[in-house]
Amino acid sequence: AQSVSQHNHHVILSEAASLELGCNYSYGGTVNLFWYVQYPGQHLQLLLKYFSGDPLVKGIKGFEAEFIKSKFSFNLRKPSVQWSDTAEYFCAVTSNTGNQFYFGTGTSLTVIP
Amino acid sequence: DVKVTQSSRYLVKRTGEKVFLECVQDMDHENMFWYRQDPGLGLRLIYFSYDVKMKEKGDIPEGYSVSREKKERFSLILESASTNQTSMYLCASDRGNSYEQYFGPGTRLTVT
Numbered sequence: 001a002q003s004v005s006q007h008n009h010h011v012i013l014s015e016a017a018s019l020e021l022g023c024n025y026s027y028g029g030t031v032n033l034f035w036y037v038q039y040p041g042q043h044l045q046l047l048l049k050y051f052s053g054d055p056l057v058k059g060i061k062g063f064e065a066e067f068i069k070s071k072f073s074f075n076l077r078k079p080s081v082q083w084s085d086t087a088e089y090f091c092a093v094t095s096n097t098g099n100q101f102y103f104g105t106g107t108s109l110t111v112i113p
Numbered sequence: 114d115v116k117v118t119q120s121s122r123y124l125v126k127r128t129g130e131k132v133f134l135e136c137v138q139d140m141d142h143e144n145m146f147w148y149r150q151d152p153g154l155g156l157r158l159i160y161f162s163y164d165v166k167m168k169e170k171g172d173i174p175e176g177y178s179v180s181r182e183k184k185e186r187f188s189l190i191l192e193s194a195s196t197n198q199t200s201m202y203l204c205a206s207d208r209g210n211s212y213e214q215y216f217g218p219g220t221r222l223t224v225t
Contacts, residue, residue, distance in 0.1 A: 009153070034213060044203065044216040090155060092214075099144055099163055100171070101214055105155035 002027040004093050006104035013081050014112050021076040021107050023065075023091030033074040034092040034101075035065055044090070050074065061085070083113045116140070117217035119204050125223045132191040134220050136204030143209040145187035147171075147179060150201040150219070162187055163209065194224045 005024045013019060025031065035047040048059025055067040065076045074091060091104040120135035138145065146161040148171075158171030160179040168179050176198060180188045187206075191198055201221050205214040 006155075036216075043218045044205075046213050049213055099161065099169075099209065100158065101146070103148075103156040105153060 002031075002093055002095070002102045004091055004102050004104040006089075006091055006107050008107045009105070010108045010110070012110045012112065015083055016080050017111075019076070019078040019081045019085070019109070021089055021091075021109070023074045023076065023104060025072050025074070025091075025093040025102070027072075027093065027095060029095055031093050031095055033065070033067060034094075035059065035063070035074075035076050036090045036092060036103075038088045038090070040087065047076070047089070081109075081111050083111045085109060086111045117204055117206055117215050119202075119217040119220050121220050122218060123221050123223075125225065126191075126194050127225055128195060130191075130194050130224075132194050132222065132224075134189040134191075134202055134204075134222070136187045136189070136206075136217055137185050138187075138204075138206040138215070139185065140206070140208070140215070141184065142206035142215075143184075144207045145181065146205040146207075146214065147177075147187065147189045148203045148205065149173070150203055156203065159189065191222075194222075196224050198222065199224045 003026045007022045033050040036044045037047045038044045050057045050067045058064045089107045092101050094101045117138045147159045148156040162168045162181040178190045201219050203219045204217040207214045
């Protein structure tokens with residue numbers, strides 16, 4: 001079975017700091033990769049996704065992620081965080097032939113004004 | 114916009130009760146999913162369905178069952194609720210082939 005690891009459980013940053021959240025997966029085949037975000041009191045929504053092509057993917061609100069196949073990683077980055085980025089972030093992976101998504105345990109980000 | 118709705122945002126039930134959680138999507142998606150979300154454990158898949166009347170067990174199906182009689186509706190049933198089923202329950206749908214999932218707002222279930 002596939003698995004997804006998010007090593008940062010809780011991250012606290014000041015506004016304007018740079019962000020990088022780690023995501024590693026275990027699956028040897030072709031994968032589709034996702035980052036979801038859950039703002040306080042809101043439902044999970046898609047931040048960005050990678051299916052194929054350019055391994056540097058840009059998403060909403062200035063977020064980006066880089067797929068490094070050799071490292072089985074899909075880290076999320078943002079050069080300058082804002083207070084409104086306070087949320088929980090989930091990495092997810094699925095094989096391109098499967099139906100099941102595998103989610104990481106999530107990273108809680110708190111941005112201090 | 115895809116909409117996934119869940120019947121209740123908050124629910125309080127007693128131990129031993131039978132509990133029904135309903136989920137409806139309006140985009141004709143093939144696949145529907147039920148997850149539970151717990152702090153530090155992320156999202157864990159309970160069951161999913163890739164077609165009407167079809168279902169597959171996820172990672173934690175024990176104590177749960179599901180029903181999909183119509184394409185747009187996917188129900189999660191707790192046959193006899195227990196306190197360890199207190200959790201946030203999320204429904205999701207997608208159109209298959211590993212495209213993105215769309216989530217409902219969640220139902221926070223408390224079993225006392």
